[in-house]
Amino acid sequence: MSKQHKHWRRARQALTLAFFILVPVLLFSVLKNLDWQEVYQALASYRWSTLAMAAGVTLCSFALFSSFDLLGRYYTGHHLPARRVLPLAFVCYAFNLNLSAWVGGIALRYRLYSRLGLKVATITRILSLGLLTNWAGYFAVAGGLFVCGLPKLPAGMEIGNTGLRLIGAALLLTVMAYLLACAFATRRTWHFRKQQITLPGIRLAALQVVMGALNWSLMALVVFILLPQGASYPTVLAVLMISSIAGVITHIPAGLGVLETVFLTLLHATYGKGTLLAALIGYRAIYFLLPLLVATLAYLILERLASQRASGESSQTTG
Template sequence: MTQSDKLGRIRSAWPKIKKILSYIFIFAVVGLLVGLATTLDWREVGSALRNYEASTLLLAGGVTAASYLLYAFFDVLGKHYVRHDLPVRQVLPVTFVCYAFTMNLSAWIGGIALRYRLYGRLGLRPAQITRVFTLSILTNWLGYTFLAGLAFSLGWVRPPAEWDLGATALRLLGLGLIVVTLIYLGACAFSKRRAWKVRGHEIHLPSIKLALMQIIMGAANWSLMALIVYLMLLQRVDYLQVLGILMISSIAGVVAHIPAGLGVIEAVFVALLAGQMNNSSIVAGLIGYRVIYYLVPLAFAALTYFTLEARAKKLRQGNGATDAQGSGAADTPAQAKHPG
């Protein structure tokens, strides 16, 4: 069998292979959701939420909605960066789904796999999706770098005496993070070379205007997340302290490679708020935060994801019917000319 014959067989079988892979992907997503649901202690979740007033939950829910909407616009920045033609109304639900799955099930599922699947079905090329994803991740961590730099350098959070990292070292780390942010801004503003190739991927520096938007939007999203924790701790701790602790706990969760930083965030908050609140109140507040910011959006994201899948399926069927009608219309004159 020649190479061209092999390629021909692969091309003819590809629609079936693609369909099978689609079902496998959907079943994998369902399996991950079921696995997450079965590992949660729902009695503990319910008990934590029953202790809150409805006004607190509604306010935290509103801030959560604002945070997810803001994050969805990270990919709108990516749209302008890549200059693709997808309308904003298609970009927002995709980013919302990806963010909710990322927060609960890791960046490999939400940030990468879902983005490539959903954007690919909307017509974006892999190279475009990679650049959108890269800009979104960069926006998130640039916001973190700037905000954590302020929190650490200005002493919004003080490490316990038993920690190896002292207050002075934390301030120096904060100054270093601010310097990193300024270097990025300087490169975007003044660098004459605007593109590099890394492992076959071309990286373009954004404009200074886009870079500033990245930092502002990224920092604003982290600030909203801290506000939710502050509300769920019943405002018993200073907001800036909560923000600083969230900065430390978030990077600790990333280093630990645990999805959603489960257990790590709680441990850091308990350690840094010792003496200001009792441990049970801190843990209850963080359980409430996880429900409001992680689980509730995930439920809506799962519904949105399956809606997007169903819509894509209908669109493919409609296109298939159109193609069939078009080919039938084209065959009619030929049949009339050659009835035999």
């Protein structure tokens, strides 16, 4: 391992540790004078129609999220039917959001796909394309919002609104570079650590960006539905973009505490703390915990079906 690599790893660990310390401190500072009665009243005031609408948008989001693996099926050329791919992908993404990528996005995906007969190299390519779809959509949405000056950062933040616009421009240029490479690159295949990396065609790449961007937009729509009138939808979406990348940097599962800190910091002038926290609690319950509950049941069913198939194949071999 090179000295440069060691220094980079130590710097990344130090940054992660700093966020682990900073997030609880910031969260405590914004919640220390919170009126919990206001939170309770805001939660109790939700209409069933509002909750049903948020749940419906969540369903659409996870259906789209799971369809990332259908892009992976097209990209790799494997022949598992959609009726097997979609439940598997749903389980993996629900666990991923709640328990980190290593549990849901990686470990579960390798286990479940391998039990359906896919090779490790194929699973790796499906996983890579799904990650690329998610972040290409993020770069497109966040880049566009940041360039437009959203969200408005409070005075005193070091990065400033100009810095945020520059970051947005960089994100958009990265997405454009990816699309141009997929459209015009002459060399389309590379090998890295015994893995083959192949650029998708421009149609698949464009579909990645659109699907990824739409999924992020649906996630923010759940929060927007649960909030009373105040901030515009683009503003809520932009705040979610910042909170999501902060959650990735800290490596905290489900961005617990990070999401709340960012929203309370950037939208405190528009909503009361109790009202805003109630919406975020509702968002976590509907978009994170409810899908996790369903995914846990689905996972047990998938494991049982896989065991039955394995037993049947074993019986046929013995016979």
